[in-house]
Amino acid sequence: MADQALPISGSLAATPSRGAALLEWLHAWVVTVDHKKLGILYVVYALFFLLIGGAEAIIIRIQLAVPNAHFVSPEVYNEMFTMHGTTMVFLVGMPMLFGFANYLVPLMIGARDMAFPRLNAFSFWMTAFGGLLLYFSFVGGFGLYGMGSAPDVGWWAYAPLTAKAFSPGHNTDYWALALIVSGFGTLGTAINIIATIISMRCRGMTLFRMPLFAWLMLVVSGLTLVTITPLTAAQIMLLIDRYLGGHFFDTQAGGSAVVWMHFFWIFGHPEVYVLVLPAFAIANEVIPVFSRKAIFGYPAMVSASVGIAFVSMAVWAHHMFTVGMTSVGNAFFVLSTMMVGIPTGIKIFNWLATMWGGKIRFATPMLFCTAFVLQFLAAGLTGIMLSVAPWDWQLHNSYFVIAHFHYVLVGAIVFCIFSAIYYWYPKVTGRMLSEKLGKWHFWLFFIGFHVTFDTMHFVGLLGMPRSIYTYEADRGWNTLNMIVSIGGIIQAVAVLLFVWNLVDSYLHGAEAGNDPWDAWTLEWSTPSPPPPYNFAIDPVVRSRRPLWDIKHPNDPDWKYER
């Protein structure tokens, strides 16, 4: 981050005061169009909201730990689960993963910057403004009823609850507007990443020599283009209904609440893949480096990713089996959902084959990725279970579903995000994260995760519905709920350790050097942190592992790759 030591303008002899220097530093971050600085801003922003969203989760878990609890009021409880979901998907997941893409894609493909640096800055600030708008509702969402109130309609915001008659005040509008605004930011970033990858690659970096990280980001960005925009369209319709008296979702005028569900899940399901494909991208970089082998089945990985993106757009109504569809509709969405398992299975086998026979180093990034493979497999299997319509009729909207998608969102995506931070932190800051704290973080988080979410499956099987404020003591859910909540606390402790590690290692961590992991992609050929111009000389590549070629001139990859 200390990549620019520019003198303060207007200071010739006198050293500037601390205040002026701070202001100049802040100014440099606000006006920056550098992809690395924007990437850092994205990740820091997402980490900030990760803590907030995590705190909301803890409030939910305290409320549910014992039956008949009154830790928070029912109104606040509704706000908590709405804000937890919305925050984690829109203000943590996507900014975090697009932050990584922003920082890493230009470095990996040997470019000077993104294709449109100013659009990049615009996108970040739109996203940031969206997040602030959403949280401003705690203060400003009062409308007719006096005090501030956050959105409380669930992150899926089903009609007709969102109609003006049932959700008076402005909090639902804050929800819709915040997501439209951050949606435009996301759209801008997706366009930027696509243009960067297609048009900015360095000499010799053909599409099939790109690191898989870049490939998957290309697929994700393409998917984002057609995923975020339906949500934007549906939000515009919702606002037309709420502000202009429209009738899109007004059943009394002939409108339909089910149409909202379709539109929401046409966004909502591919969104899962928008979040999980970057997690795959991270695993694709980390697993080979720590197994000391090139990735197994590169073309299969690429085609599986593209396949997942396509299939993911035809599965949305598996969120709606209980709404009622024709048997043909049910069969179609059952089969299409199961089909996702094929490309995903290919990926899991490829990761296993990459590890197979490798000299595995279990440094913290690899620990997180190994746990990811295991947990993602389990999440996929419960996904196949839920894709069976009769099974889903039994368990829809139960904690089994919550456990399933948290296995994906936490067990796969958050684990990969942690892995990525341990892996690339040395490149970004020039310092290593503490391995000892990292191991503590991993094991605590791993144990906490399994205590919480393994148990949650059973609470769901016993029939506990999602989004309920509290429950009677005689349902047989008491012990299990207590265990789930304890697991949540363990995870929170692990995350606080991680934050401490981030701060402490930034100040006192060991020097990283250019290439602490002995990796093979282009970003590790630059100094840590990389200079603003990235590469002093434009790189030229001949294989998928350009740094391997440099380090092993007698045995370069390009002899074997076609």
Added chain:
Amino acid sequence: MSTIPIFADENWKLPSRGRVGMLSLIIGESAIFTIFVVAYVYYIGRSAYGPTPRILDVPYFNTVCLLSSSLTIWLAEHAIERGKIRAFGLWWAVTLLLGATFLVGTGIEWSRLIVVEGLTIRTNLFGTTFYSLVGLHATHVVVGLVGLSIVMLFTLFGRIEQRHAERIQVFALYWHFVDAVWVVVFTVVYIVGR
């Protein structure tokens, strides 16, 4: 990296980032329009009360104006590519004029619907879907007209040169998209839905 000898293709050439970016935007915009079109089609005939699509007049003149503006902007692109700045300015002005005519035509159509027929966005479900779909397209026309006007001003001040051809063509992609969407909207609203 200088240790790697240059083996790569000597004429390493990648697509223009402007075109790629604009095409990506068009894909995203198409998804927005798809959702609005699907809503319109699904809600045809489901309005519980109030006016029906039979009150609509088919805007032939408007449609001809907008679609022919795609041809004139193509002629403008063609002209700037060959460095004929005057021809470019002429065709660009015609495009701008045709686009503006379309917008005025929409305004006249809407004012008739609102004042004479009493159809507003809150009257009934048909009003909601009609104004939002046609309005979404009209919004894109407005954005396009702003862009066209900016380039027109630059042309009048003599700041447009042959080297700007690519940027002009990237912008023209957007205008072609707005025209193409109108074909869909026109078909759905004035032919299928009426």
